[in-house]
Amino acid sequence: MWPSNRILDLFDIQHPIILSPMAGSGDHALAAAVSNAGGLGSLPCAGLSVEKIKQEVSLIRETTRNPINLNFFCHSYNEYTEKAERSWLEKFTPYLSELGIEPALGAAGSNKNPFSDEHCALVEELRPKVVSFHFGLPETTLLQRVKAAGCKVISSANTVEEALWLERAGCDAVIAQGTEAGGHRGMFLSKSVAEQAGTFALLPQVVDAVNIPVIAAGGVADGRAIAAAFALGASAVQIGTAYLFTDESLANDMYRSKLKGATDNNTVITNVFSGKPARGFATRLTRDLGPITDTPMDFPMGYGVLAQFKAKAEAEGSTEFSSYLAGQAAALGRRESASELTNRLINEAEEVFSKLSSG
């Protein structure tokens, strides 16, 4: 039924639906459900130890032998400085007394590590069908080892220039990530979020520019959007936010309550939470300090600083200091199992394809 088989053939999957890797919100259960339903399940590995990744993959393997994707970050790493943390903390001065928090240094940090030699050895051992990267690609020697292990490599482009760069660097497919997308922007060459394009404009321009197949991401939450992505030239879609609503998602009650309250215009691309631009629900913090601040703390160290504000505020029932990531089509999501969602997406897309051809 699919108008293009390029990604199906490349990844050896049945349906061109890729689960977005969502660090902290999806584990083996979500990935296994999507792979088992014929899509491509993705395990977000950026915040996991090597041992934990092994355990998760082995849990997936108890459910399905279908292809899976392991996802890693490739951010460049800036050493912590007390000066940087102090400067970042100063932006929060107005909230300190309100939340009853003593300003204290040493909270900066994150468990989000870039792809390393250790990760690479693990990939060589596990040999997942697909390895996806975010924030560009790892250094050439690591990338070559991943490819030599037989894994297909993909990464996200926010611009045509980034898509061409990824193709030249050896990617087997590229994700065109429009501004609608929830989560972190992949941007590794482009600097200005304000100049990046929505899926409707980005996708066909990436398709025209590269020879490798293109995966559409950003605003894809139902079968209509899948059909639209194929119309614009995509060979698959990557879907995150819609899967946050599923039974298998790790989203907690507060997160699910934000998702239920989603509208077309209550998310924003902001760097005030992690230091890198990411789309999530707009809060007092994104309005006061952003959405984009010129001087964030370097990703991902701001996470630790925010954690103390978030914990205190959430304990008082407020999510104004919480980074709950979601895309602009979040309001289209609903509670169901991940396999029900995957099957619904397939059926809806098929209905749209027939409706379009019966005109």
Place this chain on the structure above:
Amino acid sequence: MWPSNRILDLFDIQHPIILSPMAGSGDHALAAAVSNAGGLGSLPCAGLSVEKIKQEVSLIRETTRNPINLNFFCHSYNEYTEKAERSWLEKFTPYLSELGIEPALGAAGSNKNPFSDEHCALVEELRPKVVSFHFGLPETTLLQRVKAAGCKVISSANTVEEALWLERAGCDAVIAQGTEAGGHRGMFLSKSVAEQAGTFALLPQVVDAVNIPVIAAGGVADGRAIAAAFALGASAVQIGTAYLFTDESLANDMYRSKLKGATDNNTVITNVFSGKPARGFATRLTRDLGPITDTPMDFPMGYGVLAQFKAKAEAEGSTEFSSYLAGQAAALGRRESASELTNRLINEAEEVFSKLSSG
């Protein structure tokens, strides 16, 4: 061939392609060509005198008796104050000596007037098939007169809330204007451009929310995008930037040169030119002062202030102070006649529809 006939029936047109009204860039020739090819030609009336509108419509009527659309602005009108102009001019201090311009008050102003009793009388006389408004709708008595004259009324929504408001106010159809769109944002309830959605996410949410047919705008520049818009539930598309490339467009050489240099990421939504957010090519000015400044001069008076900088800079070969509006799919445009473009769009869309159904 079209999967939905709702807009075709409503406007009595053959193809669901609406020319975006582009003040300053399109006149009778462009509108007549699109209407004559079976789409809906739009005449941007905001900057024209009543006499001039009459002349333009009569020139269109020499080419075609097919339905046309007259477009008007509905911005609320703030009286000029010297204080506001002084404060706006101060932002340009760094450029004054560079451009050799003496700071002088009294340049503020614009010929862009909101829809008035005089315009309404003209509409009653000319009875165009469609009247479209931008920046909301006119006051109820004027709107009722337009509807009583038998005209179908449409306007642009940047959010679901705005679409619902327009439907309740009596619009016959609504334009879902995604962030990809070139030109001014229709925003009349929403305040934050950063929280507005791309076409991929906005369109299906507007379709789900309203009962009236929905016209997709933003990032639609070829047949792929038309097919995608129908997949997402649209009953027509509104296309502007692609028509800027045509023989009939009034775009001057400098504008056409900017269009030729368009990429997926060299436009930005900025309010530094007119005082209201509009997407156009990014320049030094949008980077230095914006893209969004909290304290612009009230639309549309900033135009006059900018005109002096623009004229001087352009005389020296620089477009850094020029507002050349364009959408994020501008790079997909090419030089041809407006009827060739309209026919190509129809043929391309048809090809995509058959490709999607042959999967």
